[in-house]
Amino acid sequence: MKNKGFTTRLVHADRLLNAPESGAVHQATSNSVLFEFKDAQGLVDVFQGKKAGHVYSRSSSGSNVALQNIITHLEGGVGAITFATGMAAITATMFSLFKAGDHLIVSHFLFGNTRSFAETMQIMGIEISFVDVTDVQNVKAAFKSNTKAVYLETIANPVTQVADLLAIGQLCQSKRALFLIDNTMTPANIFDANSVLASLTISSLTKYIAGHGNVLGGAVVDTGLFDWSGFENILPMYRGPDSTQWGLTQIRKRGLRDMGGTLSPESAHAISIGLETLVLRTEKVCDNALRLASYLHTHEKVSAVYYPGLADHPQHYLAREYFNGYGGILSLDLADGIDPIQFLNALNLVICATHLGDTRTLALPVASTIYFESSAQQRKEMGVNDNMIRMSIGIEDIDDIVADFEQAFSQF
Structure with missing residues (x-):
């Protein structure tokens, strides 16, 4: 191949x-935990790495x-x-x-x-x-x-x-x-x-x-x-x-x-x-993520968008050099006065969940969940703000994802 x-x-x-x-x-x-050897020497040889085989399913x-x-x-x-x-x-x-x-x-x-x-x-x-x-x-x-x-x-x-x-x-x-x-x-x-x-x-x-x-x-x-x-x-x-x-x-x-x-x-x-469907999924995800990032980048109720596909991302040129697509993860900082919990609750299509790489678009409040154990100083050093939302973009129709954000923003 x-x-x-x-x-x-x-x-x-x-x-x-x-x-x-x-x-x-x-x-x-x-599903077998054990593997039979008709000749005990075979078991010894596999144990000692002299030949390939399985002796116990915890190992292989x-x-x-x-x-x-x-x-x-x-x-x-x-x-x-x-x-x-x-x-x-x-x-x-x-x-x-x-x-x-x-x-x-x-x-x-x-x-x-x-x-x-x-x-x-x-x-x-x-x-x-x-x-x-x-x-x-x-x-x-x-x-x-x-x-x-x-x-x-x-x-x-x-x-x-x-x-x-x-x-x-x-x-x-x-x-x-x-x-x-x-x-x-x-x-x-x-x-x-x-x-x-x-x-x-x-x-x-x-x-x-x-x-x-x-x-x-x-x-x-x-x-x-x-x-x-x-x-x-x-x-x-x-x-x-x-x-x-x-x-x-x-x-x-x-x-x-x-x-x-x-x-x-x-x-x-x-x-x-x-x-088997990796390429089909990731191509759609990368395209959706770039289009959503571009939409959010100019939105008045978003103070910052973090996505390597945007030209003003600090490492955009590194990403363009190394990657065939900019990935499906993006984060955003909401404008002052918009609570991330309330905003996430206003989304209907986007799922509030802690996971990445799914077929569905997911989002969560960063500081209060996956970085809750980090100190405020550590979060600051890593660029994690209190009003940050992380998103894993899915394969839905991009117009539906954007529409969900639009209706959520309209409530604030």
Whole structure:
């Protein structure tokens, strides 16, 4: 499928990569917890990593491997691991690869739950510097002798800051540091992580990949661009003959097997089904988001709009360089005197909910929900204002979305 278009590869990936039985076009779900070996030596060999296979479904199963194969193919990586949630993918990766005394450079503009976990890592003895990743000079200045990695989101949630991706990738390569990218907001049809020298990509499959608000999942993908042979935190037992697999092997053993954030077979199957319409959904979402952002940008009852597709966005030119579309997340600050709770209650079509990447347009008040645990000073530093509303744009007819905003604004 090398020369086929992206959507063609998506639609046919399951049947061609995984060869389902009986001519099926989708891999069947495998619900067995255990796997029989007629020869006990086979069990030993799989346990010791000498041959591929499944010994216990917490670590691997046919359903998960099938989805991992699809994701690896679409991301152009050397391997992938799936998890029960995106946060499980993040936590498993971080706790598998880093230890007390290591230093990480982390984006200052992190999603609330990820920021909370970063603070947990600090409690566990991992040193973290939070920096503004829109300028590579800030990242360069934060490097120390014990810096092991840079971690950031391609488009920050909720204020949509865009990282200086290629410059940071080149810096990490020169420093022999891992470059970890959360590309939840920009799946592979929008953003090629290999082009900016990413080492690992981490994403919530729950969002745009699955796409319909009906299943949780997460994944980590190794691009194959990082030389693991020079990474001292890989334990000797995981240093097999193929060094490109060292990082994933340690994450799979220490992060998935030991921590137990396993993706269920049913969820793996549902994600693979949702994945087939990724391009169709995201093209509509990106178009809707740009048109809604343009409408809101000139509205007298909106004081600010945050969307990378707008020409006056601080990182518009970075977004135009890196992305095939500007994503489906936008935030807005309501004009003074308009309460965000009351405004959200005035919307009829738009759903008030905490989720992203759905087929339906969603909205929530940012400061009082996903950033409630952050201090006022932290919210200010991240650009989160008290009257901010975050939106995840869906695939509805754009005229209907705009009309819903128009009738809501008319009440204030």
